[in-house]
Amino acid sequence: MQNIKNIIFDYGNVIFEINFKKAQVALAQLGIANIEDFFAHKTHNTLFDDFETASISEDEFRAGIRAAAENPNLTDAEIDAAWNSLLIGVPPTIHDTLLKVREKYRTFLLSNNNVIHYKYIISYLDREFGMPDNSSLFEKTYYSQDMFLRKPHVEIFKKVIQENGLVAEETLFIDDSPQHLVGAKQAGFQTLLMDVHPRELESFLKKHQIL
Structure with missing residues (x-):
């Protein structure tokens, strides 16, 4: 350097620390097929890019997950928990x-x-480190x-x-x-x-x- x-x-x-595999398992458990194509470290559905650039809202992201899972009855909490499962923490x-x-x-x-992950991280930092x-x-x-x-x-x-x-x-x-x-x-x-x-x-x- x-x-x-x-x-x-x-x-x-x-x-x-994040763990993409944990999120893959959690999203697959919601009913999403072909999870390696849908969400992986290097490639993923455009839904995730759109969410990370605020092109879509939280509700629109969740609607996209419901559509991919072909399950309109998934709750917001179920989707958020699956999506946040990749967030492990700060060593x-x-x-x-x-x-x-x-x-x-x-x-x-x-x-x-993205907004869902950011909210989780802010809560985690406050809880674990007393940081806003x-x-x-x-x-x-x-x-x-x-x-x-x-x-x-x-x-x-x-x-x-x-x-x-x-x-x-x-x-x-x-x-x-x-x-x-x-x-x-x-x-x-x-x-x-x-x-x-x-x-x-x-x-x-x-x-x-x-x-």
Whole structure:
């Protein structure tokens, strides 16, 4: 890593552990067939992209799940529980690590997210850490549903650059999804693939001489 002054972190499986398989099982149990085609880490139904960019509402997302399951009687609670099942939590000391990084760099969060997951995460952070949100850990946080854009589209990276006066070549983007690094590279960022469990974030950063 050369001349890094700014770091942009992804959230899921970089900071907050998620498990796509758990959601696949839960959605399949609602009655959704061909779950690998419908929802997986690298490919999924456009319903999820639309929800992450706020192109559709919570109610429209749930209606899409009911249609896919061919079950109009699924309750909101059943759908939300299945969808939120992939959210595992933040391993111990991760927040302390992020604060250490913030002492050395300008840091930002950039997450593909959606309203249902965001509400769950906010509740989780308050319950487990007494935190109202992630804002104390970063200079600024960005969520796709607020930006009407999602990774890996290069425009979402350019927006973060422009709003914060960043130099792209001095900015490192860390994500666990190789496809998301493509857009970051197109925007001129340096990139790192997070290929370890979130609990190993600090050792990962030390390995790459960031901490």
